Amino acid sequence: xxxxxxxxxxxxxxxDPWNDILARxxxxxxxxxxxxxxxYEGIYxxxxxxxxxxxxxxxxxxxxxxxxATEEEVDAYEARLKRVLDEEAMIIEAELxxxxxxxxxxxxxxxxGIEQxxxxGIEKGxxxxxxxxxxxxxxxxxIKEVTGLDEEEIDRLQED
Numbered sequence: 281x282x283x284x285x286x287x288x289x290x291x292x293x294x295x296d297p298w299n300d301i302l303a304r305x306x307x308x309x310x311x312x313x314x315x316x317x318x319x320y321e322g323i324y325x326x327x328x329x330x331x332x333x334x335x336x337x338x339x340x341x342x343x344x345x346x347x348x349a350t351e352e353e354v355d356a357y358e359a360r361l362k363r364v365l366d367e368e369a370m371i372i373e374a375e376l377x378x379x380x381x382x383x384x385x386x387x388x389x390x391x392x393g394i395e396q397x398x399x400x401g402i403e404k405g406x407x408x409x410x411x412x413x414x415x416x417x418x419x420x421x422x423i424k425e426v427t428g429l430d431e432e433e434i435d436r437l438q439e440d
Contacts, residue, residue: 283310297330414438
């Protein structure tokens with residue numbers, strides 16, 4: 281492949297990497313002139329734009345960037361990646377804990393509600409029994425013994 285001719289054809293718009301896959305890949309292979317230590321910036325920018333729509337080219341660009349990175353750049357990239365993954369893991373963990381807490385709170389609330397409902401039902405039943413006993417003119421001592429209500433409550437029920 282003769283890079284000078286490839287670049288000339290590209291500059292003269294005889295080469296269309298947008299519509300010609302072969303041209304796209306030839307340009308990618310020739311983007312760097314190792315003999316002269318040159319990166320053809322114009323080609324790079326155009327291929328970068330194309331890569332936004334071409335997943336295969338995008339993947340090749342990413343691989344190329346990883347291979348051409350210095351050790352410090354690789355370390356920095358890995359550190360950023362680890363930080364991002366750790367943050368995502370913390371968010372997921374927090375969401376799971378929140379969900380578990382919500383579910384536990386709901387369960388405890390339902391248990392407490394059922395308990396309170398039962399207590400109120402029993403209390404209502406006891407008061408109904410005491411009212412019936414009062415209607416039969418049974419002694420307050422007997423009503424207290426059977427229902428467990430105190431004298432004041434029995435008096436209130438009698439007034440109702």
